Amino acid sequence: MTRSRQNWDVLVVGAGPAGMAAACEAAQAGARVALLDSQHTLGGQIWHGEQQHPKSRAARHWFSRVQALDITVFTRTTVVAAFSPQSLLAETPKGPLVFDWHRLILATGARELFIPFPGWTTPHVTGAGGLQSLVKSGWPIQGKRVVLAGSGPLLLAVAQAIKKEGAHVCCIAEQTPWLRLAAFGQGAAAHISKLWQGVDIGLSLLGVPYHCGWWPVRAEGQDLLRRVTLSNGRRERSIECDVLACGFGLVPNLKLASLLGCAGGGPFVSVDSHQQTPREHVYCAGELTGIGGVDAALVEGRIAGLCAAGQLDRARTLFPRRRSWHCFQDKMAQAFGLQEALKSLPDEHTVVCRCEDISYGQLVSHANWQDAKLQTRCGMGSCQGCTCGASLQFLLGWSRASERPPVLSTSIKTLIGEETGH
Amino acid sequence: MSDTVTLHINGRPVQVPQGTTVAAALEIAGQTYSRRSVSHKARGALCGMGVCFECRVTIDNVPHCRSCQTLCVQGMEVVTDD
Numbered sequence: 001m002t003r004s005r006q007n008w009d010v011l012v013v014g015a016g017p018a019g020m021a022a023a024c025e026a027a028q029a030g031a032r033v034a035l036l037d038s039q040h041t042l043g044g045q046i047w048h049g050e051q052q053h054p055k056s057r058a059a060r061h062w063f064s065r066v067q068a069l070d071i072t073v074f075t076r077t078t079v080v081a082a083f084s085p086q087s088l089l090a091e092t093p094k095g096p097l098v099f100d101w102h103r104l105i106l107a108t109g110a111r112e113l114f115i116p117f118p119g120w121t122t123p124h125v126t127g128a129g130g131l132q133s134l135v136k137s138g139w140p141i142q143g144k145r146v147v148l149a150g151s152g153p154l155l156l157a158v159a160q161a162i163k164k165e166g167a168h169v170c171c172i173a174e175q176t177p178w179l180r181l182a183a184f185g186q187g188a189a190a191h192i193s194k195l196w197q198g199v200d201i202g203l204s205l206l207g208v209p210y211h212c213g214w215w216p217v218r219a220e221g222q223d224l225l226r227r228v229t230l231s232n233g234r235r236e237r238s239i240e241c242d243v244l245a246c247g248f249g250l251v252p253n254l255k256l257a258s259l260l261g262c263a264g265g266g267p268f269v270s271v272d273s274h275q276q277t278p279r280e281h282v283y284c285a286g287e288l289t290g291i292g293g294v295d296a297a298l299v300e301g302r303i304a305g306l307c308a309a310g311q312l313d314r315a316r317t318l319f320p321r322r323r324s325w326h327c328f329q330d331k332m333a334q335a336f337g338l339q340e341a342l343k344s345l346p347d348e349h350t351v352v353c354r355c356e357d358i359s360y361g362q363l364v365s366h367a368n369w370q371d372a373k374l375q376t377r378c379g380m381g382s383c384q385g386c387t388c389g390a391s392l393q394f395l396l397g398w399s400r401a402s403e404r405p406p407v408l409s410t411s412i413k414t415l416i417g418e419e420t421g422h
Numbered sequence: 423m424s425d426t427v428t429l430h431i432n433g434r435p436v437q438v439p440q441g442t443t444v445a446a447a448l449e450i451a452g453q454t455y456s457r458r459s460v461s462h463k464a465r466g467a468l469c470g471m472g473v474c475f476e477c478r479v480t481i482d483n484v485p486h487c488r489s490c491q492t493l494c495v496q497g498m499e500v501v502t503d504d
Contacts, residue, residue: 038472040493045471111473123455123466133470134490138442139449223464224454354468354476357461382475382486387468409475409486 003089003096008034008072010308011088011101013079013256016044017294018286018301019107020062025305026105027069029314034099035071036090038078042066044109045129046294049136058298080414081405082259086281089414096414103281103308106257106269107301110250110287113390115338116352116360117345119219120246128247132158135165142166147228147239149173149216150247152336158245159205170241171209173230175248175339178212184335215342219244233341248338251390252288258403265399274315275304283308292329299325343395352395353388355381360395369398382409429498444489444500445470445477456489458503 010026012019015037023035035042041051047059054060066073074092081089087100112127119125126134128150135141145168148155152174159169174181217236218229229238257263262277262284264270269277269284276283283304286297299322306315346352348361358378366372369379369392378392379385384407385400392398406415428437429447436451445467448456455464456477467477472491480501481487489500 039491048471111471112469114468121459121463121465123464126467127469130468130470134443134445134449134467137470137490138439138446139467140446351459354459354465354474357459357463382478383473386473 014107018297021301022305029309124225131245274307296325
């Protein structure tokens with residue numbers, strides 16, 4: 001079979017806030033721009049399902065800008081491999097497609113960090129952002145008793161969102177101790193817009209218990225969740241509930257950046273002031289460069305888009321704003337850093353690799369990720385280590401070996417074809 | 423155009439609003455898990471964004487479809503593990 005081929009000045013992978021902003025700035029500057037995303041609609045995770053009815057002013061602004069500008073959008077399109085230095089192979093609803101690019105902007109966002117604990121594989125134990133996505137896509141939450149646990153402001157945002165949909169939020173367990181959180185609250189006051197957002201969420205959650213310094217240690221139920229046990233390291237309390245949504249923060253989706261050889265070895269992609277990676281003509285924006293939330297993602301995306309289109313002077317005018325959000329980002333990372341106690345959450349029987357059912361006890365004796373993978377099949381299932389890889393990085397400090405194509409499970413049909421570029 | 427669609431989950435008809443994902447339809451139908459793991463444990467949606475593959479089901483005879491990434495379509499046949 002033959003693959004189609006297309007050529008773009010600027011190719012943007014990931015259509016969350018960073019990717020949308022990047023595509024808009026590059027298109028406005030006159031570049032021919034394609035914007036790719038694996039989801040059905042634009043908006044990434046944070047604006048998931050809001051394309052028709054945006055809920056915030058920023059979302060409304062960027063959705064309408066993408067629509068108004070000459071940007072070619074490819075939804076349900078997943079990049080699976082890089083065939084030559086400046087082309088990517090993607091799976092689209094119409095079959096495989098090769099995208100040639102002059103400038104590439106990666107804005108592949110982040111996923112949730114899951115920390116395995118006994119019972120976390122029970123149905124109705126979900127991610128926090130995961131539950132929010134499910135509810136946005138029609139998952140019935142009304143009348144369900146929900147415990148939210150983990151760390152960070154996402155827990156509050158999710159609590160507010162599902163409460164609006166009729167969920168009964170039993171409590172929020174935030175692993176950060178109260179004193180650290182109070183210090184953050186004072187520091188964040190400099191960011192007025194975030195503060196108001198916080199006040200708004202706070203008011204809507206009046207009456208919902210917020211336990212600081214508590215985390216989940218056990219989920220119970222045969223085939224379906226019935227009870228959750230929380231601990232603060234000294235005492236435990238059990239809560240009967242229907243859903244446990246856990247979010248221990250976010251980890252960047254580095255696979256494509258690694259495949260392209262621009263991820264470096266660290267937890268994030270390092271970029272210069274133009275958002276350019278160590279690899280020339282490849283830019284990164286948003287959570288890939290550090291977990292900074294929507295405002296940092298937007299300004300980074302704009303800078304990347306402008307620089308990719310050669311508008312360096314205009315990009316420079318945005319540097320002060322980026323600096324300010326990075327400052328906020330550092331404070332967040334400090335405040336919501338995960339406690340050491342969470343590293344002892346799994347017991348020897350706790351499943352860590354959910355695809356292959358590999359327990360913590362089977363893994364802990366291995367020297368590193370590669371060794372564990374070869375001996376146990378950990379990380380070799382459908383998710384290709386996306387879930388357990390991040391967990392094990394947190395639990396045991398194992399870093400992933402370099403990526404090899406395909407970066408996502410794909411069909412043989414996509415990978416073979418007349419035009420292989422070799 | 424109707425604003426609901428009817429699909430079959432394990433042979434039973436379920437009516438859901440347009441724009442509902444298969445993962446949500448399973449829950450609406452009371453099917454709280456999508457698959458059995460290699461050691462036969464029930465598993466359901468975890469990440470909600472197509473990363474973890476825990477919500478996979480068979481859709482119109484195609485195995486391993488991520489239900490959280492698939493929108494319900496009129497007449498769709500969805501099969502979960504037992």
